C-alpha cells in the first residue's frame with residue numbers, strides 16, 4: 001500500500017527547463033500498473049497470428065483494421081478488442097504478444113509492469129486456462145532475465161458476465177495460483193457495478209490475492225465508493241469520474257488510494273473531449289496518488305512514454321508532477337519493499353543527474 005506521506009520530496013521544478021522535459025519523461029524510470037495485454041496486440045502481429053492459426057478476421061488488411069479504431073465510447077472499443085483477441089490460440093501466441101509488450105516497456109524505461117489479462121475471452125473459445133497463463137508467464141520470466149523488466153500478472157474478471165462465471169474462472173486458475181499476483185475487474189462498466197462481484201472478491205481476498213477494479217472510467221462516483229467499501233480494492237483503475245464527488249476526493253486523498261489513470265485511453269474513448277481538458281492535474285494537485293498508464297496501447301495511439309509526453313504537453317505539468325507520478329507508480333505497485341525502494345533510488349538519481 002502506498003505511503004501516507006504527501007507530497008513526496010521532489011526536486012525543484014525550475015531545475016528542468018521546459019524544452020528538456022520530454023527527455024526527462026522518457027528517461028525517468030517508471031512502473032506501469034494498468035495495461036491489458038490483449039490491448040497491446042498490434043495489428044501487424046494480429047494479422048500474422050490470424051494467418052498462422054487460420055483464423056478469419058473481419059478486416060481485409062492492417063490498414064482497414066486501423067481505420068476501424070475510431071471509438072465513441074468504451075463499448076465500441078470493446079467490440080473490436082474482443083474480436084482481435086480471437087487470433088490467440090496457442091501458448092506461443094500469448095508469449096509473443098506479451099514479449100512484444102515487454103520489449104516496448106523496456107524501451108520506455110519501465111522497471112515494473114503489472115499486466116492484466118482477460119482469461120474468459122480465451123476460455124470461452126476453448127483455449128485452456130493453462131495455455132493462456134503459461135504463455136504470459138514465460139514471457140514475464142524471460143523479461144526479468146534478459147530485459148531487466150520486473151513483470152507480474154493480474155487476472156481480470158469480465159464484469160458483463162456473471163459472478164458465477166467469475167467463480168468458475170477463479171477455480172480454473174487456482175492450480176496456477178503462483179503465476180498471478182492479484183485479480184481485477186474490467187469490461188463494460190455502466191450497469192455492472194462492483195458490488196455484483198462482492199463474493200468472488202471476498203474469496204480472492206481470503207486467498208491472499210491483491211485486489212484492483214476498474215471504477216469511475218465511464219461509471220459514476222458511486223462505483224468508486226463500492227469498489228473501495230464493498231470490494232475493498234487496493235487500487236482504483238481509472239477513477240477519473242471521482243472529481244465529480246468532493247467527499248470521494250477527500251476519501252481518496254486521505255487514504256492515498258492509487259488511481260491508475262490512462263490519458264490516451266480517456267481521449268480515444270471520449271471520456272474527455274480533449275487531452276487539455278483531462279483532470280489528471282487536478283487529481284494530482286488535490287493529493288491523490290495518481291499514476292500514468294497506457295491501458296490498451298495498440299488501440300489508443302501509444303505506449304507509456306507517449307502517454308506521459310502527450311498529457312504533459314496538453315496540461316502544462318512540470319518536472320515536479322513528473323517526479324510525483326513516477327514515484328507514485330512505484331509506491332502503488334505490488335512489488336516487494338526492497339525493489340520499490342531500489343527503483344525510487346534510481347528515480348531520485350535520474351532527477352539529481354538531470355541538470
Ligand code: ADE
Pocket residue numbers: 036039074081186187188214217265295296
Ligand atoms: N478492457 C480493456 N480495456 C478496458 C477499459 N479501458 N475499460 C474496461 N475494460 C477494458
Ligand code: ZN
Pocket residue numbers: 034036186214237295
Ligand atoms: Zn483498463
